[in-house]
Amino acid sequence: MPEHPASARDFDFHGPALDTVFDTYRDLREQCPVGRSDRYGGFWFLTRAQDIFAAAHDPQTFSVTPSMLLPAFGTEVPLIPVDIDPPDHAGYRRILMPLFTPKAVARLDEDMRRTARRLAAEVAAREVADVSYEFARPMSTTVFSRLAGFPEQDRPLFDRWIDDIVYARSADPQRALAAGREVMDYFDALLRSRGDDAPGADDLIHHLTTAEIDGRRLTHDELLSFCYLLFLAGLDTTAWAIRSSLWYLAQHPRAQARLREHPDETPVAAEEFLRTLSPVQAMARTCVRDTEIAGRKIKAGDRVVLVFGAGNRDPAAYDDPDEVVLDRRDNRHLAFGVGIHRCAASNLGRRELVVALQEFLATVPDFSRTDPAEPWHGLGPLTLRIGR
Ligand code: HEM
Structure with missing residues (x-):
């Protein structure tokens, strides 16, 4: 087997590395599809769709213990259900599923649309707007806080924690850990204040505090872990999906015009944004147990990263993989993961993206990048010029 090239040994999928990550994926898939990076204590990475698919479907070989988050995500306890292996995983996941069925998500539709319309109207009134901070993030925080039963007045706190935990964690792990503790303390107090729960409450906290697993209620620690994970999983994923889709549309006026004219085409187009821009890159x-992938020997104890963002652009799985084909059919992408840990709330994530894009395009006139030369940032601000 050839040595790992320097690009592999230095491979990262966080922070500034995101600016050029799609070029990196192309090079790695060609030179070293199963490679080893020295970062975060060393890890293997899989960039081909077929290898990611196989590993995600083999939890007996590829465990989520101690955590599927690399580096650690500002917490010292395993997160439910992402860091739980079979057989316990299924019971936890069963608790969540009724919250995110297509029917349950459809009930949120009108409220999501009202929120998107209100935020888009504020953007439309501006000449230049940061649509990450003024549209994508508040959209996602508002929808999720209502669903979860998190007090609306606490939303500025959530934004700060997301900044510290998601955006700053590779550059400043201590800041992420400190924010993680604050989040845990916050949910600890919130859960205690809800006690055995307000009768008649109809939100995620009520659902979790009254749920049963093998005939028993969840413990306080289990509830805390669930809340923290949902906070992480529910907030910046959808914000990323919305922001990155707007980033694409800002540079492609014809795609913008087409979806503005045909909003019914947005659900199919949204799948293509999810595939090419992958809100969860890895x-x-x-x-x-010792195993081998594409001739590379992976040993028990080694960390292995499934790079969904790279698999989603694998030419062996998709024609013209780097192109956004707005009406791509049979788009079975990896943006929500695959296997037993596939996103439990994919119905909500994709619906929120579709509603946000439809309302934004219906309300905001033609928009473009203020600096077309600026690279793609998966994270951070997205400043757009509004109107011609
Ligand atoms: C466009 C938005 C979203 C994307 C792209 C996304 C993507 C993902 C991915 C890639 C995974 C991990 C799959 C794996 O490692 O095998 C995941 C897991 C998960 N996501 Fe999402 N997600 C989104 C929105 C959400 C939202 C809004 C929530 C909750 C409100 C959520 C809740 C979860 C949960 C609970 C899991 C863990 C499932 C398990 O371990 O069984 N996600 N998501």
Whole structure:
């Protein structure tokens, strides 16, 4: 087997590395599809769709213990259900599923649309707007806080925690850990204040505090872990999906015009934005028994990262993989993961993206990048010029 090239040993999927990550994926898939990076204590990475698919479907070899998050996500306890292996995983996941069925998500539709319309109207009134901070993030925080039963007045706190935990964690792990503790303390107090729960409450906290697993209620620690994970999983993923889709549309006036004229085409187009821009670029596993992938020997104890963002652009799986084909059919992408940990709320994530894009395009006149030369940032601000 050839040595790992320097691009592999230095491979990262966080922070500034995101600016050029799609070029990196192309090079790695060609030169070293299963490679080893020295970062975060060392990890293997899989960039081909077929390898990611196989590993995600083999939890007996690729465990989520101690965590599927690399580096750690500002917490010292395993997160439910992402860091839980079979057989316990299924019971936790069963608790969540009724919250995110297509029917349950459809009930949120009108409220989501009202929120998107209100935020888009504020953007439309401006000549230049940061649509990340003024549209994508408040949209996602508002929808999720209502669903979860998190007090609306606490939303500025959520934004700060997301900044510290999601945006700053590779550059400043201590800041992420400190924010993680604050989040845990916050949910600890919130859960205690809800006690055995207000009768008649109809939100996620009520659902979790009254749910049963094998005939028993969840413990306080389990509830805390669930809340923290949902906070992480529910907030910046959809914000990323919305922001990055607007980033694409800002540079492609014809695509913008087409979806403005044909809003019914947005659901199919949204799948293509999810495929090419992958709001969750990668998730980790730990190998628990020696194995081999594409001739590389992976040992028990090694960390292995499934790079969904790279698999989503694998030419072996998609024609013209780097192109956004607005009406691409049979788009079975990896943006929500695959296997037993596939996103439990994919119905909500994709619906929120569709509603946000439809309302934004219906309300905001033609928009473009203020600096077309600026690279793609998965994270951070997205400043757009509004109107011609
Ligand atoms: C466009 C938005 C979203 C994307 C792209 C996304 C993507 C993902 C991915 C890639 C995984 C991990 C799959 C794996 O490692 O195998 C995941 C897991 C998960 N996501 Fe999402 N997600 C989104 C929105 C949400 C939202 C809004 C929520 C909750 C309100 C949520 C809740 C979860 C949960 C609970 C899991 C863990 C499932 C398990 O371990 O069984 N996600 N998501």
